[in-house]
Amino acid sequence: MHARAPSKAILSGEHAVVYGRPALALALCRYATVELEAAAGLGTDVELVLDSLNTRERVRLDQLDPLQRQLQQRHQDFLDGDLPIEAVMAQPALLFQYALSLVPECWSAIAGCRLRLSSQIPLGAGMGSSAATVTALLKAVSGYAGKPLATPQLVALVTRCEQLQHGRSSGLDPAVCGRGGMLRFQQGDVQPLPASLQQGWYLFDSGKPDCSTGQCGSQVRRQFGRSGIWDEFAEVTEQFQQALLGASPERIHASVRQNQRLLERIGVVPQSVQQQVRELEQQGASAKISGAGAVSGNRAGLVLIYAPDRTLESLSSQSAAWQPLQMDTMGAVYESDR
Ligand SMILES: Nc1ncnc2c1ncn2[C@@H]1O[C@H](COP(=O)(O)OP(=O)(O)OP(=O)(O)O)[C@@H](O)[C@H]1O
Numbered sequence: 001m002h003a004r005a006p007s008k009a010i011l012s013g014e015h016a017v018v019y020g021r022p023a024l025a026l027a028l029c030r031y032a033t034v035e036l037e038a039a040a041g042l043g044t045d046v047e048l049v050l051d052s053l054n055t056r057e058r059v060r061l062d063q064l065d066p067l068q069r070q071l072q073q074r075h076q077d078f079l080d081g082d083l084p085i086e087a088v089m090a091q092p093a094l095l096f097q098y099a100l101s102l103v104p105e106c107w108s109a110i111a112g113c114r115l116r117l118s119s120q121i122p123l124g125a126g127m128g129s130s131a132a133t134v135t136a137l138l139k140a141v142s143g144y145a146g147k148p149l150a151t152p153q154l155v156a157l158v159t160r161c162e163q164l165q166h167g168r169s170s171g172l173d174p175a176v177c178g179r180g181g182m183l184r185f186q187q188g189d190v191q192p193l194p195a196s197l198q199q200g201w202y203l204f205d206s207g208k209p210d211c212s213t214g215q216c217g218s219q220v221r222r223q224f225g226r227s228g229i230w231d232e233f234a235e236v237t238e239q240f241q242q243a244l245l246g247a248s249p250e251r252i253h254a255s256v257r258q259n260q261r262l263l264e265r266i267g268v269v270p271q272s273v274q275q276q277v278r279e280l281e282q283q284g285a286s287a288k289i290s291g292a293g294a295v296s297g298n299r300a301g302l303v304l305i306y307a308p309d310r311t312l313e314s315l316s317s318q319s320a321a322w323q324p325l326q327m328d329t330m331g332a333v334y335e336s337d338r
């Protein structure tokens with residue numbers, strides 16, 4: 001059997017959503033997949049194969065409880081200011097072991113199984129790779145055990161994992177990866193958006209940032225944690241939502257540009273990416289980073305481009321690298337027949 005979960009793009013409100021303001025996001029048709037099958041020779045252990053990282057690890061289910069406590073303690077140390085975020089999940093496999101530790105009711109069913117995680121989602125690109133992979137894992141494990149998690153429970157468990165991965169998670173990525181479609185999210189409250197994205201939206205990968213989402217979040221909190229700028233983000237997100245619902249290209253352009261300016265003010269858009277965005281604007285398009293961005297280096301991961309009335313070739317010599325934005329509407333899916 002296998003389960004899959006989509007990646008995500010944030011249209012508006014990244015970072016501000018961590019401070020309780022609304023965000024708009026949608027699920028994308030690029031997926032993380034987990035295949036689960038019984039394997040010989042594992043006894044009561046589980047084998048975790050991470051294709052993207054070329055690693056495999058044997059996991060003792062009876063060690064997951066102490067591991068969970070240890071990781072939660074490290075996260076508390078982070079919250080208390082005694083550990084940097086990168087020291088909480090010191091290795092990638094720990095994220096998935098922590099996820100498994102949260103579903104003890106499934107352990108007996110998965111004992112002796114191999115869990116293979118593969119993904120079409122670029123790592124560190126702001127496309128919610130960690131939320132999508134953990135969502136696919138928990139969807140697979142709970143489905144296989146015959147104890148399928150309802151979507152709100154699934155989202156809540158993935159959010160716990162994201163707290164440890166990123167330090168503080170708004171829960172936005174887990175909600176989008178679990179539910180699919182386009183939605184407005186604020187403080188755990190999810191409102192599906194009936195708007196559909198018209199033609200003219202593209203994704204561009206400006207490259208893997210030098211810093212993680214957790215490091216970006218920590219830096220932003222140090223500088224802007226108590227700032228009034230989050231209300232400005234909230235206002236732009238409201239405008240963005242109205243513009244999308246009203247399918248108004250001019251208002252969408254304005255919202256994308258204002259959102260990008262705010263992200264620049266909080267220091268998550270490297271100069272080189274700002275420059276690319278300005279060049280696109282001069283040609284009549286709009287663009288913004290999507291996701292955490294970067295507080296160092298010259299790459300910021302995913303950039304969203306809105307260019308409804310321009311041909312790609314007329315816009316940029318780099319347009320060959322752009323991909324049309326395609327929305328997933330299914331969210332996390334479990335299939336037992338493969
Ligand atoms: N495909 C994968 N295989 C193994 N580990 C992964 C995978 N995707 C994510 N991870 C783990 O999650 C961590 C964070 O993932 P990543 O850097 O891609 O951030 P992200 O979740 O995409 O960020 P954002 O929330 O900003 O979109 C990685 O460092 C790695 O430990």
Ligand SMILES: C[C@@](O)(CCO)CC(=O)[O-]
Pocket residue numbers: 013014015016017018126128166168169170171172173213217291292
């Ligand atoms: C930067 C952030 O707003 C989006 C990361 O995809 C963090 C979060 O919402 O948890």
